[in-house]
Amino acid sequence: MDALKTIACLIYPDVMSLDVTGPLQVFASANDECRRQGLPASYRLLLLGQHAGAIATSAGLQLMTDQTWGEADLTQIDTLLIPGGAGDQLQCQDPHLLAWLRAAEPQLRRLGSVCSGALILAAAGLLDGHRATTHWADVERLRRAHPQVEVLGDCLHTYAPKDPSGAAHIFTSAGVTAGIDLALALVEADLGRAMALAVARRLVMFLRRPGGQAQFSALLAPEPSRIPRLAALLEWIPVHLADDLSVEALAAQACMAPRTLSRLFVEELGMGPGRYVERIRLEAARHLLHDAKASIATVARLTGFGHPENLRRAFHKHLSVSPQAYAERFA
Template sequence: MDALKTIACLLYPNVMSLDVTGPLQVFASANVERQRQGLPAFYRLLVLGQQVGAVATSAGFQLLAEQSWREIDAARIDTLLIPGGPGQEAQCLNRELLAWLRTAEPQVRRLGSVCSGALILAAAGLLDGRRATTHWADADNLRRDYPDIEVLADCLHTYDPQDLHGNGHIFTSAGVTAGIDLALALIEADLGRVTALAVARRLVMFLRRPGGQAQFSALLTPEPSRVPRLAALLEWIPAHLSADLSLEALAAQAHMTPRTLSRVFVQELGMGPGRYVERIRLEAARHLLQDAQASIATVARLTGFAHPENLRRSFHKHLSVSPQEYAERFA
């Protein structure tokens, strides 16, 4: 009997290439580490497409689908991964694929998504009543279009092999590199922490960012055309983070009343001025810590948090780690 565990990843036009190759490379590296120890390979990697042949990715180059998902016996698959990318919208309307996923789900040991691939699982009805995450930019769409899903926008993945609610069978992960974190978690569940650590070291990765850790995504200044009444103010704020950025001060800078400014922020950004300022300050602090440019106390002062304790509270609130932990992991 073949003891290799088949890790299959879906391939479709305009898929995000790294959503496919990132996790698969992690599993391949686990095989390499075992072979270095004189042990047999544990995983077989398989790329599935609607038809056999080359498929164009969103990066412009092509990947090869080795077998059609229409023809494979799903019971042969141990773990099935659904990647994301711009092409996921068309796959959410691919009735044949969605029907196949519903048929395959009870036959595979594990079924997971990477990035916006969660929307494909949602379209198939496989996330109803479950907790799920996806890329931060797609979280609102997932929440709006699939109200039966508990969307966890600020976590890296929902895989938990010990979970009694089925998160060891169906799970999701956030943007691109979170799929790599997910693959490491799957390897640790299969082969133990020592092997997962060896793979992480070989790939020069942080061993395991906990699945519940927040997505570290930049809050970028929106295009001026999207925020016509706030464009000038939003360009001014990052250069004055240590200044008084109270509602009254911002309103004076924008030549609006505080009440009007609050209303415009909600209309154009979906959040109030205070929340926006905190997120911009947090993003600046994150980059300073990541670049090891200053102490935590100095970072707190430069970014307008004033005191390290205020910085710590904001990090825990939005990123689920302390500034010290963040600096140790990413500096």
């Protein structure tokens, strides 16, 4: 393999365009930064498709295949990225593609996915025994379909160049723009922190974005019709967030023993009453901060956290940012 590292990206019908172009632009910008510093380019970019020619993305834009993946010389590819998109389910069912990925994996230095591309790697059996993430909307889909995968719901990517467990070889990234975070991490591993920081500045980005993807996901309550034994209580809780919502208070409202209530929460919601209440309070606080119509102290009081410090701790625990930073980002 020559000094240029070939970064190949799979493309297929209805692929998410940003899953492809976002990460590849990072590598292209690294080349620009290398040239600006009087250094040779570091990367060669390659698009691989099942067939030669143009492929329509889910946005309607067309990308041109450089080579078919069946003809690609894997010994000349350093890193292969598998993007996500509306067409990922068909790719998950393509036995030829899955067999090619299994054959390619041991020949590549790095194999990673962007967004729901993790489901394609998982369908090929390549994520079994590995930590993995994907777009927050697909986390449960990945978890249910592939129980052998350790699914992480709130991280931007799983690439860890110094991790001996294999996270430097096979890795995943979360939804859409997290592929850009992943690409910056790959550039940092290849060319050093100073070069990655220069690329991040060029792209007007964080080198390491604060927090995980839970900041962007929807922490929604389940439909009451799906949990009939708790339906009335779950409709009551959001209206009384500032009240005492201890297990004992909830049990009294539901006319149950506290132990029975706790057991039902775990059986039907997969979590205890305290954790559920915290999630609902957090979701309500997020909505209030989105609207930017109340101070953080008021938000803490209205949502039952009481003191702003309690709200801050909950935000750091679940979203890895402060309420103030969240409000500045999303309001």
